[in-house]
Structures are given as structure tokens and as C-alpha cells.
Amino acid sequence: MRTGKHGLTAAAVTVVCAVTLLAAPGTAFAAPAPTLGATSPTSPAPPAPPAPSATAAPARDLEAVRKELESLYRAAATATDEYNAAEEKARKQSAEIAELAKKTARGQERLDRLRDRAGAAARAHYRTGGLPDEAKLMLSKDPEEFLDAGGRVMQGQRATKGLLGELARAQQDLETYAADAAARGRKLEANRKEKATAREKVEKRVAAAEKLESELEKEERERLAQLERQAAREAQAAWLRSGILGELRGKATERGRKAVEYATAQIGKPYVWGAAGPSSFDCSGLTSQAWAAAGQGIPRTSQEQWRQLPRVDVEDMRPGDLIIYFEDASHVGMYVGDGSVVHAPRPGRTVTMAGAGTMPILGVVRPER
Structure with missing residues (x-):
């Protein structure tokens, strides 16, 4: 059957449109699926899959x-x-x-x-x-x-x-x-x-x-310090919410005042384990030397201070009394009033002031008999 003039014209228009479309920039087409089991020697090799991007190490807890x-x-x-x-x-x-x-x-x-x-x-x-x-x-x-x-x-x-x-x-x-x-x-x-x-x-x-x-990055050390301060603030806030501060009305005795003056004068000196002054202290070294300066000898260690010194209720403590921390009595600080203690915290730190409730309190002892 012959093709008429009208049919030829329609076919030509179809071809022109197809060529125009192929030439249009930015037009994407899916590559034809290869025939299973057949490759063309003249076709370029398919691109290798992209290497997986390196994932960042998980953030340290x-x-x-x-x-x-x-x-x-x-x-x-x-x-x-x-x-x-x-x-x-x-x-x-x-x-x-x-x-x-x-x-x-x-x-x-x-x-x-x-x-x-x-x-x-x-x-x-x-x-x-x-x-x-x-x-x-x-x-x-x-x-x-x-x-x-x-x-x-x-x-x-x-x-x-x-x-x-x-x-x-x-x-x-x-x-x-x-x-x-x-x-x-x-x-x-x-x-x-x-x-x-x-x-x-x-x-x-x-x-x-x-x-x-030492294995922490600078940013991690800063964040760790923030976490430590936050934990201390939360512990102190919980202690204060008990209403304990409103019940603390005890006043320092003359010896208690001298002991507090000695202890607070050491603020900024480094913690060194086993040290009892004058240039460095550990926790019980600070408290024992403070009371020695006030004219009252007390045991050298926090555990012996807990065992041997008279105990008082937390509500009755006054400046100069010693707060013993943790179940094993392994830390001690001196109460100075206003809900605060002066203590030598640990290696790498210095004698400082802190909230009395920032650590678990075992009890309070009074060096004065």
C-alpha cells in the first residue's frame, strides 16, 4: 500500500521532534538494560560503585x-x-x-x-x-x-x-x-x-x-569539666532542697574559727596524696593540720577521724566540724558555713571551696571534745 503525502509529512514531523528531544541539554535517560550474559567489546566498562564514605568515630561517652x-x-x-x-x-x-x-x-x-x-x-x-x-x-x-x-x-x-x-x-x-x-x-x-x-x-x-x-581531646576535656560541674551543682541543689541550710545555725568556737582560717588560707595549693603541708595537702592532711594549727590534735586519716572523733547530727554542725564522705570514709572536708566546705579534692586539683552536699555525706564529726 502506498503512503500518501499526508502520511509522509506526519512521519517527518515525528523524526524532527525525536531529534530535537535528543539534543536538548540536561535531559537524562536511563541506560538500556544489558542483555543477560552478553557484553559488547566496544562498550565502555560500567562505572565502579562509589566507595563508602568514611563514617566518623562514635562520640565518646x-x-x-x-x-x-x-x-x-x-x-x-x-x-x-x-x-x-x-x-x-x-x-x-x-x-x-x-x-x-x-x-x-x-x-x-x-x-x-x-x-x-x-x-x-x-x-x-x-x-x-x-x-x-x-x-x-x-x-x-x-x-x-x-x-x-x-x-x-x-x-x-x-x-x-x-x-x-x-x-x-x-x-x-x-x-x-x-x-x-x-x-x-x-x-x-x-x-x-x-x-x-x-x-x-x-x-x-x-x-x-x-x-x-590524657586520651581526651581538648573539647572533650572541656565538656567533661562541664559534666563534673553539672553533677556537683545537681547534688548540691538536691542537698539544699532538703531544707538543711535553714536548720544550720551553729556558730564557730574560737578554735573552730582558727581551724577554718587555716584551711581557707590554703586554697589554691595543690593536692598531693600523702601530703600534710605546708605547700601541698591531701584531704585529711588539710583537716588535721588545720586543727593542729588551732591547738587541737586529731587523727591523721579521714577514716580514723570518722572512727575516733565525736559524731554530731548534720543539722547541728558548725564551722570547723568535719564532713566525712562516701561509705568507706575515704574523703573529708571542713565545713565553713553557708552550706560550703573547704577541701583538697584529688590529684590534679587544688584546695578549693565546694558545696557541702556535692558528695555523698557519711556523717559529721567534731574535733572539739
Whole structure:
């Protein structure tokens, strides 16, 4: 069948439109699907799929880091208390051993004097020839004089007997001193080993905490500091919401005021575990030295402060009282009034003021009896 003029014209228009469309810029068409199992040697290889973009490392859980650091530093504080306790025992035992050495020297001098007196008595007895009293009476020209001399001899014999008894007691004292010194020496050596073990614990905990902190980027450290401040604010706010501040009306005594003045004067000095001033402190080193400056000696460690000092209700505390923190009594601060304490927090920090409720309170003790 022939194609008419009208049909030719329509076909031409269709071709022109198709060519125009193909030439239009920005027009996209899907590539034809390849025939399964067939490739064309003249066709370019299909583009490789794009490499997956590198994903950023997951953000560090800084709250978990904060809690881990808190745990490490608390463990270090507990070990510091162990170290300080062993150090205090060793110091006292060294002083006791030195006192025993003085007693031993004095006892030896006394024993030497007694031996000299005993020797003199023995020589005097030898000079009399050791004759029996009956013979002496018969040979005596004056029996009355002999009897008088006999009374003196009896007195001398009693004195000699007393001298020998004193000599034996002096010898026994020396033996007791020597045994006591040996026992205390063994305890001293044991305490030195305890101190070395505690030192190792502290150093390991502190090194682990410092390593963890050193791995943080600057921004992470700043954010971590913010989290620590936020946690402290929340804890203090919760403590204050209990209404406790309104119940605290106790006033400092003269000694309490002096202790507070000493403690607050140390603000800015570095925390160093085992230190008790004057240039650095740990928590109990600060409180014990503050009360020593006020004329009141108290135990060296926070745990012994908790065990030995009189306890008072939180509602009754006054400036100068000590607040003991955590279940193991591993931290202590001094209450200064207005809901605040001064304390030496941990390694890497300095003596500072903080809210009294920023840490879990175990109880309050009063150095003044």
C-alpha cells in the first residue's frame, strides 16, 4: 500500500521532534538494560560503585568517662588513707622504739651502778675472812662492841639482799625493754610493707586516671569539666532542697574559727596524696593540720577521724566540724558555713571551696571534745 503525502509529512514531523528531544541539554535517560550474559567489546566498562564514605568515630561517652575517673580517684583516695595510716603507725612506732632505746640506756647505767655496789659488798665480806659469828664473839675483846657490830652486819646483810633484788629487777627490766623493742621493730617493718603496698595502689590508680584523661581531646576535656560541674551543682541543689541550710545555725568556737582560717588560707595549693603541708595537702592532711594549727590534735586519716572523733547530727554542725564522705570514709572536708566546705579534692586539683552536699555525706564529726 502506498503512503500518501499526508502520511509522509506526519512521519517527518515525528523524526524532527525525536531529534530535537535528543539534543536538548540536561535531559537524562536511563541506560538500556544489558542483555543477560552478553557484553559488547566496544562498550565502555560500567562505572565502579562509589566507595563508602568514611563514617566518623562514635562520640565518646563522656558521662561514662566521668564515672570511671571518679571511681579511679576514689580508689586512689582509699589507698591514700591506707598509706597515711601505715605512715602514722610507723612514725609512732619509731618514736616508741627510740624511747625504749633511751630506757634501755638508762637501765643499763642503773644496772652497772648496782653491780658496782654488789661487788663492793662482796669484797667487804671477803675481807672479814668469812668467819662464823661464834668465832668472832670469842675472839672479840669487847663482846658488847661485837654485838653492836653484829647489828650493823645484819643491817648490811639486809641491804645486800635488797641490792641483789634490785639488781635482778634491773636485769629483768632490760630484758623486757629488749623484747618490747624487738616486737615493735617487727611491727614497724610490717607497717613499712603495708605502706609500700598502699603506695603502689595509689600510684596505679592515679596513673590510670591520668592516662584516661590524657586520651581526651581538648573539647572533650572541656565538656567533661562541664559534666563534673553539672553533677556537683545537681547534688548540691538536691542537698539544699532538703531544707538543711535553714536548720544550720551553729556558730564557730574560737578554735573552730582558727581551724577554718587555716584551711581557707590554703586554697589554691595543690593536692598531693600523702601530703600534710605546708605547700601541698591531701584531704585529711588539710583537716588535721588545720586543727593542729588551732591547738587541737586529731587523727591523721579521714577514716580514723570518722572512727575516733565525736559524731554530731548534720543539722547541728558548725564551722570547723568535719564532713566525712562516701561509705568507706575515704574523703573529708571542713565545713565553713553557708552550706560550703573547704577541701583538697584529688590529684590534679587544688584546695578549693565546694558545696557541702556535692558528695555523698557519711556523717559529721567534731574535733572539739
